[in-house]
Amino acid sequence: MARPVWTGVLSFGLVSVPIGIYTATDSHTIHFHQLQRGTSDRIRNRRVNERTGEEVDLDDIVKGYDTGEEYVLVEPAELDDIAPGRSKTLEISGFVDLAEIDPIFFDRTYYVGPKGKEYTKVYALLEKALAKAERAGVATFVMRGREYLVALKAEDGILTLHTLHWADEIRDPREEVPDLPAASGRGTGSSREMKMAEQLITALGMRWDPEEFRDTYQDKVSALIKAKGAGETVEKAEAAAEATNVVDLTETLRASLERARGGGRRARGGGRRKAAASGKPLDSLTKAELYERATAAGIPGRSTMTRAELAEALTSSDSEAA
Structure with a gap:
């Protein structure tokens, strides 16, 4: 049985249900170790102080933002203190037609399940209502130190959560890709x-x-x-x-x-x-x-x-x- 990657409360209106979020996909990519050519010696990645050359313990590492003149140091606990949604709530802001969300916004998919049999009625109610309405709930929540924009939808009797890219993360293809045909459609053939x-x-x-x-x-x-x-x-x-x-x-x-x-x-x-x-x-x-x-x-x-x-x-x- 898989363990949830996030637990909290899903709420829509005044209705709420404790849930767990589970990884929906698995990678079958074959992973290789790095070896020095001609030997069986493993190559290891280590956290090393670039000035002293000495290895640094993970507990002694803090985050630093480069302002151009100096580093502003930030402790992990300070990031936790300002994280939105620290109450572990996934609150639905509203419901949209799924077709309105451009596929480029979709990132990863997770399964959503109720945290206890006593919550299956509320869970099933939301799943069936979403399926009948053919809509998706849009929400934001925090997982593993990062805020996500998500779409919640019904699929074959289960709720699924799809993380979405933020609008400012989507690049303009006309600025990124050279030699694209004209938007007017000219030059596309007879x-x-x-x-x-x-x-x-x-x-x-x-x-x-x-x-x-x-x-x-x-x-x-x-x-x-x-x-x-x-x-x-x-x-x-x-x-x-x-x-x-x-x-x-x-x-x-x-x-x-x-x-x-x-x-x-x-x-x-x-x-x-x-x-x-x-x-x-x-x-x-x-x-x-x-x-x-x-x-x-x-x-x-x-x-x-x-x-x-x-x-x-x-x-x-x-x-x-x-």
């Missing part, structure tokens, strides 16, 4: 190219199913570690696709559209037999050719597969079709 691009998007439409996707890079890192430990080598990834030449844009769009439409038709009927009957053995095909066959066969999850996984999936698909 009307024919635009129509073909829209048709391509429609042809490549799919139902969102997160289970079809997986972190293949971490799989490859695991395979690399296993192979190196056994003194073996692994297949290198293919080079990235070359940028589309603007001169060939129309022809590239047409070819993409034909492939997408053809793959869709074949996937709905008889495509597996066509894919299997093209002559070449699977082990002689490039990853791009295998992917094209997988598209024709309607194989799910193909966009995240390695070359070997595509070949294996096609072999299974051909066997089922036979």
Whole structure:
């Protein structure tokens, strides 16, 4: 059973319920230690006084703000004394349509649960009311020495808390990203190219199913570690696709559209037999050719597969079709 990362009181109007906030996601990133090349010696990060070179104990460290002329020193306890919401309250300021919150504002997600069975009625009431209204509660609260702006929403019978970026943390893309097209839309291509691009998007439409996707890079890192430990080598990834030449844009769009439409038709009927009957053995095909066959066969999850996984999936698909 997970431990809450924050406990306190959730209030809306004059109604309040003790809650716990729990981490909703987990990272499967493979972590490495740092070693000195040619040895098995660990590299450690230490807190060192840059003047004396001596290591400093954590209890002897204070925060310092550089004014340009000197440091203003601040003790951790002083930060706690001025923190808003020290009463451990998450008070909802109001309710908004979730669609009004731009996705760029969302940061992390947490689960919210009642702190005790005697509070489940109030908890369930708020969850069901939010679900029916299709709205999210907006609030601020303090966790681990930091104030957060959050959105509270109902999802499949549970309340979830989504931390949001503050408005002044969102950078203006026009100031940050060079070479963006004009906001007026000029220079985005001919009307024919635009129509073909829209048709391509429609042809490549799919139902969102997160289970079809997986972190293949971490799989490859695991395979690399296993192979190196056994003194073996692994297949290198293919080079990235070359940028589309603007001169060939129309022809590239047409070819993409034909492939997408053809793959869709074949996937709905008889495509597996066509894919299997093209002559070449699977082990002689490039990853791009295998992917094209997988598209024709309607194989799910193909966009995240390695070359070997595509070949294996096609072999299974051909066997089922036979």
